[in-house]
Amino acid sequence: MLPNVRREEWYQTATNTNWTPEYVDEEELFPEGMSGKEQYDVPDDGWEEWEETYKQTAREYYETQHEKDKSIYSVSSAMEQSDLPHSLGMGWEDVLKFHFASVPLLERAAVTSESMYARFAPDSAWRHMAHFGAMDELRHAELQLRIPHSFVKEDSQYDWSKKMYHTEDWVSVAGRHLFDDFKAANAIDSALQITFAFETGFTNMQFLALASDAADTGDIEFAEAISSIQTDEARHAQQGTAIIEILDKYDDLDRAQYLIDKSFWRCYKLFAALTGPSMDYYTPVEDREMSWGEFMEEWIVDQFLENIENTGLEKPWYWDDFLKTIRRADTSHFMAGGHYHWRPTLPVATPGVTEEDREWLEEKYPGWEERWGYKWDRHAEAMRNGNVEKTIADDLIVLCDLCQLPAIDCDHVHDHNRLRTYEHNGETYFFCSDQCQWIFENEPERYADHKSILRRFVDGDIEPQTLEGALEHMGMGEENAHERGIDFRAPDWGDDWKDWNRSSSVTGKSDD
Amino acid sequence: MSENDYPMKEQTYRTYSTWDERRVPTTYDIATRRTNFDIGENYAGEAPRLSMSSDTTLSQWYSEYREGSVIKGNPKDFESWRDPRELTYEKYNDLMDEREVGIETLYEQAEVLERGTERDDDPWLEFQLEGFLPLRYPVHGLQMLASYLTMVAPSTTISTAMSFQATDEIRRQERLARRAAQLEKAFPDKGFTETERETWENNEMWQPLREAIERLLVEYDWARSFVGTNLVLKPLLDELVLAQYSTLFDANDSELYAQVLENFYLDADRHCEVAASVTEHLIQVDEENRKIIQDIVDEWYPICHRAVEAFEPAFESMPPVTMSFEEVMADIDSSYESLLTAHGLSVPS
Numbered sequence: 083m084l085p086n087v088r089r090e091e092w093y094q095t096a097t098n099t100n101w102t103p104e105y106v107d108e109e110e111l112f113p114e115g116m117s118g119k120e121q122y123d124v125p126d127d128g129w130e131e132w133e134e135t136y137k138q139t140a141r142e143y144y145e146t147q148h149e150k151d152k153s154i155y156s157v158s159s160a161m162e163q164s165d166l167p168h169s170l171g172m173g174w175e176d177v178l179k180f181h182f183a184s185v186p187l188l189e190r191a192a193v194t195s196e197s198m199y200a201r202f203a204p205d206s207a208w209r210h211m212a213h214f215g216a217m218d219e220l221r222h223a224e225l226q227l228r229i230p231h232s233f234v235k236e237d238s239q240y241d242w243s244k245k246m247y248h249t250e251d252w253v254s255v256a257g258r259h260l261f262d263d264f265k266a267a268n269a270i271d272s273a274l275q276i277t278f279a280f281e282t283g284f285t286n287m288q289f290l291a292l293a294s295d296a297a298d299t300g301d302i303e304f305a306e307a308i309s310s311i312q313t314d315e316a317r318h319a320q321q322g323t324a325i326i327e328i329l330d331k332y333d334d335l336d337r338a339q340y341l342i343d344k345s346f347w348r349c350y351k352l353f354a355a356l357t358g359p360s361m362d363y364y365t366p367v368e369d370r371e372m373s374w375g376e377f378m379e380e381w382i383v384d385q386f387l388e389n390i391e392n393t394g395l396e397k398p399w400y401w402d403d404f405l406k407t408i409r410r411a412d413t414s415h416f417m418a419g420g421h422y423h424w425r426p427t428l429p430v431a432t433p434g435v436t437e438e439d440r441e442w443l444e445e446k447y448p449g450w451e452e453r454w455g456y457k458w459d460r461h462a463e464a465m466r467n468g469n470v471e472k473t474i475a476d477d478l479i480v481l482c483d484l485c486q487l488p489a490i491d492c493d494h495v496h497d498h499n500r501l502r503t504y505e506h507n508g509e510t511y512f513f514c515s516d517q518c519q520w521i522f523e524n525e526p527e528r529y530a531d532h533k534s535i536l537r538r539f540v541d542g543d544i545e546p547q548t549l550e551g552a553l554e555h556m557g558m559g560e561e562n563a564h565e566r567g568i569d570f571r572a573p574d575w576g577d578d579w580k581d582w583n584r585s586s587s588v589t590g591k592s593d594d
Numbered sequence: 595m596s597e598n599d600y601p602m603k604e605q606t607y608r609t610y611s612t613w614d615e616r617r618v619p620t621t622y623d624i625a626t627r628r629t630n631f632d633i634g635e636n637y638a639g640e641a642p643r644l645s646m647s648s649d650t651t652l653s654q655w656y657s658e659y660r661e662g663s664v665i666k667g668n669p670k671d672f673e674s675w676r677d678p679r680e681l682t683y684e685k686y687n688d689l690m691d692e693r694e695v696g697i698e699t700l701y702e703q704a705e706v707l708e709r710g711t712e713r714d715d716d717p718w719l720e721f722q723l724e725g726f727l728p729l730r731y732p733v734h735g736l737q738m739l740a741s742y743l744t745m746v747a748p749s750t751t752i753s754t755a756m757s758f759q760a761t762d763e764i765r766r767q768e769r770l771a772r773r774a775a776q777l778e779k780a781f782p783d784k785g786f787t788e789t790e791r792e793t794w795e796n797n798e799m800w801q802p803l804r805e806a807i808e809r810l811l812v813e814y815d816w817a818r819s820f821v822g823t824n825l826v827l828k829p830l831l832d833e834l835v836l837a838q839y840s841t842l843f844d845a846n847d848s849e850l851y852a853q854v855l856e857n858f859y860l861d862a863d864r865h866c867e868v869a870a871s872v873t874e875h876l877i878q879v880d881e882e883n884r885k886i887i888q889d890i891v892d893e894w895y896p897i898c899h900r901a902v903e904a905f906e907p908a909f910e911s912m913p914p915v916t917m918s919f920e921e922v923m924a925d926i927d928s929s930y931e932s933l934l935t936a937h938g939l940s941v942p943s
C-alpha cells in the first residue's frame with residue numbers, strides 16, 4: 083500500500099496545473115477581453131500565487147453538498163403536507179414571492195460568470211475554485227426553483243420565480259442591468275464585483291438576515307434553505323479576497339477600488355429596492371426583529387468595512403454620505419411606497435401599512451412619520467372613501483439610466499429628489515444619485531444604448547402608449563392580470579386611520 | 595375590481611408557465627429548463643439579450659460563438675435537449691459521493707486484506723511518472739473545455755451537463771495529484787509531483803495530446819468546441835487513459851488503481867452518452883446538422899487520433915508488463931466507430 087497523504091500534502095499539486103502553451107498563442111488562449119490581465123500590472127507568474135483559504139476538494143465537495151441537500155430536501159418534503167407558507171399570511175408570502183422572483187435566475191447567471199473564471203482566469207488554482215463556485219450557483223438556482231414550484235398551485239404569483247427575468251418587468255430590467263454589468267466583464271473585473279462586492283458584501287443580507295426573519299416567522303423550510311445557501315456563498319466568495327491580495331502585493335489596487343466602489347453602490351441600490359421593503363413592510367410586524375437599516379449596519383457596513391480593512395483597499399469615496407443614507411433608509415421607504423403605488427407591476431400582494439407597522443417604523447427610523455407618514459395617510463383616506471383606484475398609479479416616472487430604479491427617490495437630506503442629468507452624444511441621461519451618475523460618466527459607451535422602460539415608452543417602443551401598454555410590456559398584460567399586485571388588506575386598513583390625529587409638526591412635503 | 599378576491603389565488607397553475615410541453619415536467623425540467631435569461635432576444639428583437647452595450651466583449655463573444663455558431667437551430671431547439679439521465683445538482687452529488695466512497699472502500703479493503711496492491715520496481719515507477727501522472731495537466735485542460743461549454747452553451751440543459759462534466763474532470767485531476775503525492779512520499783527523489791509539468795511540456799509522447807488540447811481550447815464556436823471535445827477527443831482519450839490503462843495497471847499487478855480508473859470510466863461513459871445524445875438531438879433539429887457535425891469530426895479526428903496514437907511507448911516499452919498497442923488501438927478504434935455509426939456519422943479514413 084502507498085502511504086496515506088493528507089489534503090495539504092497534495093492539494094497544491096492538484097491545483098497548480100498551469101502550463102505554457104506551445105501550439106497556440108497565449109493571447110488566443112486567454113484573450114484579453116475575457117481574461118483581463120492587461121488591465122492590471124501583475125506579472126504573468128504573479129497570478130500563480132493566487133491562493134484562497136477553503137481549499138475544498140471534489141471528494142469533500144460531493145460529501146458536504148450531498149449532506150446539505152439531503153437535509154434541505156427532507157425538510158421540504160416534510161413541509162409538503164403542511165399549509166406552509168400560506169398559513170403564515172400574505173405579508174410573509176410577499177417576502178417569499180419577492181425573493182424567489184428575483185434570486186434564482188440571478189444565481190443561474192452566476193453559473194455563467196463562475197464558469198467564465200473557471201476557463202479564463204489567469205491561474206489554475208483560481209480556475210479550480212471557480213468551478214466549485216459554478217456548481218454552488220447551480221445548486222442555488224435549482225433549490226430556489228424547486229421550492230416555489232410547489233406553491234404555484236396555490237398562488238400564481240410564484241410563477242414569477244422562473245418567469246421574472248424572461249420578462250421586461252422593471253424588477254427584471256433593474257436586476258439584469260446590474261448583473262449583466264458584472265458579468266459582461268473580463269474574469270478579474272467580474273470576480274471583483276461578483277465575489278467581493280456582491281457576495282462578501284450583500285449575500286449575508288439576503289440569506290442570513292432574511293433567514294433570521296424566516297425563523298421568527300416559522301418558515302422553517304425557507305430559513306433552512308437560504309442559510310444553507312449562504313454556507314456555499316461564504317466559501318466561493320473568497321475568490322475576491324484572493325485576487326485583491328495579489329493586486330495589493332503589486333501595488334495595483336486602483337482599478338479594483340473603482341470596481342468595488344461601483345459595484346457596492348449598485349448592489350446597495352438594488353437591495354434597497356427589493357430587500358428593504360421585504361424586511362420593513364412585508365414581514366409580519368410581530369416577527370420583525372431588526373430593521374433593514376439595522377441589518378445594513380450590522381451585516382453590511384460593519385462586515386464590509388472589516389473586509390475592506392483586511393485588504394489594502396479604502397472605503398468607497400461616498401462612504402460618509404452612504405452611512406447617513408442607510409440609517410434613514412429613505413430609498414427603501416420610497417421604494418416600499420413605490421411598490422404599493424405601482425403594485426400592478428409587481429407579482430406580490432403589497433399591503434397598506436397598519437398602525438403597528440407605523441409605530442414600528444417610527445421606532446426604528448425616528449422621523450419616519452414626518453417623512454413618509456403623510457403619503458400613507460393619503461392612501462388610507464382614499465381607501466376609506468372607497469377610492470381604491472386612487473391609491474394606484476396611472477402614470478410612469480422618470481427612471482435612472484444606470485440603476486433603472488426611480489430617478490427621484492425622495493431622500494430629503496441627501497437631495498436625492500433632485501434629478502441629475504448628464505449630456506452624452508446629444509442625449510440627456512437621468513440619474514438618481516451622484517454615484518449612479520459617476521458610474522455612467524466613467525463608461526458612457528457601456529451604458530448609453532440601454533433604454534430604461536420610460537425611455538422605451540417615450541420612444542414609442544411600447545404600444546399602446548398607455549399604462550396598460552406598459553403593463554403588457556412588463557409581462558403583466560390582460561392575460562396575466564390575475565398575477566398583478568393587489569393590496570391584500572384593502573380596503574379595511576383605511577379604517578385603522580379614521581381617527582388618526584397627525585401631529586401638527588408634520589410638514590407633508592409635496593415631492594411626488 | 596375588489597381587491598379582496600385575491601385573484602392570484604383563484605387562478606393558479608399546475609406548473610411554471612414557462613413550461614411549454616404537454617407532458618408533466620420532472621424535477622429536472624423544473625430545475626434546469628430555461629434558466630439562463632441572456633439566451634434569446636431582447637424586447638427589441640436583438641440577441642444576445644444583454645443589458646450592456648453590444649460592443650462589450652461578452653456580447654460580441656456570444657454573437658459570434660453562440661448565436662453565430664455553425665450549427666443550425668434556435669434557442670428553443672437547443673433548450674429542448676434533455677440530459678438522458680436527468681441529472682439535477684442534487685442527483686449528481688448523490689451519485690458522485692457514492693462513487694468516491696466506492697474508491698475509499700477499495701482502499702480500505704486492500705488495507706484490511708494487506709494485499710500487495712502496488713508494484714514498486716523502477717520501470718513501473720518510471721512509467722507512472724512519465725507515462726501516467728502528467729495526465730493531470732491535460733485533464734485540467736478538459737475541465738477548462740467543459741467550463742467553457744458551461745458558459746457558452748446555447749441552452750441551460752447542455753450547460754448544466756457540461757458543468758457536471760467539469761467537476762468529473764476535477765475529481766480525476768485531484769486523484770492523480772494525490773497519487774503523485776503518495777508516490778513522492780513512498781519514493782522520494784524520484785521526481786513525483788515535481789517533474790510532471792516538464793514531461794507534459796517536453797516529452798515527445800505527450801506533445802500530440804498537448805497540441806489537441808491547446809487547439810481545442812481556442813476553438814470558441816460552441817458546437818465546434820462541443821463536437822471536438824465530447825465527440826472526438828474524449829471518446830478516444832478516455833478509452834485510452836481510463837479503459838486501456840486500467841487493463842495495463844491490472845497487468846502490472848496494480849489491481850487497486852486499475853479499479854480506480856474503472857471508477858473514473860463511469861464518468862467518461864456519461865460524457866460520451868451526453869455527446870451522443872446532443873448529437874442525435876441536433877440532427878433531429880435539422881438534418882443539415884449531420885453534415886456540419888461530420889465536417890467538424892473530420893477536422894478534429896486526425897489531430898485527436900494522433901494524440902492517442904502517440905501513446906505507443908506507454909503500452910509497448912515503458913511498463914514492465916507490456917500490451918500490444920496494435921490491439922489497444924484496435925479496441926479504441928472499434929468502440930469509436932460504433933459511437934459514430936450509431937448516429938449516421940463515419941470515422942474519417
